[in-house]
Amino acid sequence: MDRRAFLHSSLASLSLVSSPLTASTVSNSEVMRRPFIWVILRGATDSLHSLIPSFESRLTELRPTLHKDALADALPLDKGFLLHKELNFLHTLYGQESLLPVVAVGSGYKARSHFAGQDYLESGLSRAKIDSGWLARAVKARNTNALAVSMRVPISLQGASDKVDTWYPTKLGKSNDNLLSALSTMYEGHDELSSKLQKGLETRSIVRGEVSSTKRIDNFAAICRDCGIFFKHSEALQAAAIELNGWDTHQNQNQRTANMNKKLDNGLAVLKKELGDLWESTVVCVATEFGRTVKENGTQGTDHGTGSHMFFLGGAINGGTIAGKWPGLDETSLFQKRDLLPTSNTFGWIATALKQHWALSDDQVTSIFPNQTGTSMQLIRRENT
Numbered sequence: 001m002d003r004r005a006f007l008h009s010s011l012a013s014l015s016l017v018s019s020p021l022t023a024s025t026v027s028n029s030e031v032m033r034r035p036f037i038w039v040i041l042r043g044a045t046d047s048l049h050s051l052i053p054s055f056e057s058r059l060t061e062l063r064p065t066l067h068k069d070a071l072a073d074a075l076p077l078d079k080g081f082l083l084h085k086e087l088n089f090l091h092t093l094y095g096q097e098s099l100l101p102v103v104a105v106g107s108g109y110k111a112r113s114h115f116a117g118q119d120y121l122e123s124g125l126s127r128a129k130i131d132s133g134w135l136a137r138a139v140k141a142r143n144t145n146a147l148a149v150s151m152r153v154p155i156s157l158q159g160a161s162d163k164v165d166t167w168y169p170t171k172l173g174k175s176n177d178n179l180l181s182a183l184s185t186m187y188e189g190h191d192e193l194s195s196k197l198q199k200g201l202e203t204r205s206i207v208r209g210e211v212s213s214t215k216r217i218d219n220f221a222a223i224c225r226d227c228g229i230f231f232k233h234s235e236a237l238q239a240a241a242i243e244l245n246g247w248d249t250h251q252n253q254n255q256r257t258a259n260m261n262k263k264l265d266n267g268l269a270v271l272k273k274e275l276g277d278l279w280e281s282t283v284v285c286v287a288t289e290f291g292r293t294v295k296e297n298g299t300q301g302t303d304h305g306t307g308s309h310m311f312f313l314g315g316a317i318n319g320g321t322i323a324g325k326w327p328g329l330d331e332t333s334l335f336q337k338r339d340l341l342p343t344s345n346t347f348g349w350i351a352t353a354l355k356q357h358w359a360l361s362d363d364q365v366t367s368i369f370p371n372q373t374g375t376s377m378q379l380i381r382r383e384n385t
Contacts, residue, residue, distance in 0.1 A: 034281050034316070034357055034384070035231055037240045037271070038135050038156060041264070041288040042118060043247030046302050047309040047340060048294065049257045050087065051101050055080040056329045062295045066302070069254040077101065079322045086261035089269040093313050097320030100312040100379065102349055104324050106342025109290065110335075112304035114248065117289035122155035124347050124369055134347070134368055136160035138354055139239050141364040146239035147230055149223045156241050167230065169222040217270070220244050224267040228274020238358075247288060251299035268313065280315035281384055283357050285350060287311075291340050294329055307340030312353060316384040323349075323377060348372045349379070356380040 048059065049070045059067040074082035075091040081101070083091050093099035109120040116128070124134030133156035139146045140160050148157050148166045157164045217225070220242075227240050244264055249256045264286075272279050291308030307327075312319065325343040327333045335341040352374035355365045365374070 032281065033231075033235065033238070033278055035238060035240070035275070035278060035283070035314075036135075036138070036354065036357060037227065037242065037282065037284045037314075039268075039284060039286040040118070040121065040154070040156070040241070040243045041247050041260075041286065042114070042243055042245045043249075043288070044114065044117070044290050044292055044304055045247045045260075045288040045308055046249060046253065046257060046292040046305075047103070047307065048292075049249075049253065049302075050084045050261060051103060051309045052082040052084070053080060053103075053326065053329070054082050058329050059294075062329075064296070065300050066253055066296045070257075077322060079326075081322050084257065084261045086258050087265045089265045089272075090311065090313065094320060098313055098315055098317050100317050100319035100321065100323055102310045102312070102324040102344070103322060103326050104307050104340060104343045105287070105310050105346045105349065106290065106307050107346045108342075110306055112290060112306070114289060114304075119155055121287065121289045121346065124156075124350075126371055128155075130155050130158065132159040133157050134350070135239060135241055136164065137368045138358070138360075139163050141360060141367055142238060142358050144238035145234070145236045146241070147227070147237055149227045149230075149240060149242045154241050154243065167226060169219070169226050218263055218266070220263045220267040221270045224271035225274050228271050228276075231275055231278055249292070249301045250297065250303060251301040253296070253301040256301075282314040283316050283353055283380070284313045285310065285353060286313070287346055287350075293338050294334060294340060295338065305339035306335045307342040310346060310349065312349075312379060316357060316380050318378050318381045344375070345372060348374050352377065353379045357384070 049066060052070050052074055054071065070084065071082070073085040075085060075087065076082055077094055081103070083094070090099050107121045109117045111117070119128040119130055122133050123129050125132065133154070135146065135156040136159040140163065144163070146157055146160070146164045148154055148164060149168065150166060151168050153164055153166055223242050227242055230240070231237055244260070244267070246260055268284065271284070275282055287310040288308050291305040292302035293305045297303055327341040327343050331337055333341060347369045351365050351369045351372045354360055354368065355374065356378070357380050
């Protein structure tokens with residue numbers, strides 16, 4: 001690793017312009033804490049392998065090596081749908097009515113490019129703008145603060161720089177404290193850089209103090225852990241964005257989907273644990289840029305598709321049922337005779353969740369998603385609205 005890359009990785013977890021942990025806070029008596037956490041699954045998740053329609057017998061023919069594995073030890077939900085066997089925590093939440101799976105959704109993007117599809121999903125506009133994200137617009141409408149647990153601010157939080165901070169778990173050990181001490185000396189006399197570094201060091205100290213276990217966890221679990229720690233320490237923080245890469249399963253999908261679902265499930269369980277009592281008023285929204293082909297390819301995988309699924313979870317969610325309209329998988333029901341057909345819009349569901357969770361006005365919702373009508377379904381428990 002060269003010097004520039006080393007310094008970049010060293011400071012990645014310290015690059016807080018105005019740390020949520022040191023920002024001015026508001027009293028719980030003034031504003032009820034209603035965290036909204038956005039999780040983007042980058043790479044295009046295969047809905048038919050994670051939220052499985054067991055009643056679709058055609059999948060046995062279309063997916064001779066994938067469907068049998070998907071069904072094995074899958075976890076029952078309702079309406080004939082099953083969860084992948086590695087989504088045990090989500091299945092527990094479903095039984096507690098704190099998980100709402102939504103079937104056959106899409107953002108409206110249909111060109112099947114990962115980068116453009118993710119830009120579209122994060123922008124939330126009919127023509128994607130990389131400098132204006134829907135979560136940033138929501139944060140401004142709510143007049144609150146947000147955190148990107150990421151190496152850089154994602155598009156979803158672009159456009160609200162005065163309200164958004166970043167944090168990323170460092171992979172460097174305590175032996176690099178000498179480097180940070182040297183940086184402190186180097187920044188003496190430069191008030192802005194010195195202040196940023198000091199805030200980052202204070203934040204790092206808080207996170208370290210909360211992490212009592214020496215057990216190694218994977219990177220996504222660490223991201224979820226740190227996200228929960230931030231929420232516990234800052235009443236001013238109401239929104240966050242995190243991401244999980246690796247869902248582009250063109251080959252060896254059985255094993256790769258199992259690995260990714262396990263990472264997702266474990267990370268979300270860690271998030272709930274770290275949030276503690278705050279979980280009861282939290283909404284977590286999980287979605288992907290598009291789905292995958294209904295038919296498997298020649299390398300025991302699937303290719304870029306259209307419709308997929310999304311999850312809402314958290315103590316504030318009115319779950320325990322399957323939402324959305326299932327279009328069927330006969331050839332005439334598929335999009336372009338190859339993909340799961342989206343029957344509702346991802347942004348409509350998010351708009352409804354934000355409106356109900358944060359008590360936003362119609363005008364505020366329109367400022368976030370200009371062309372979405374939302375859904376009439378009650379997504380948030382009424383005691384949390």
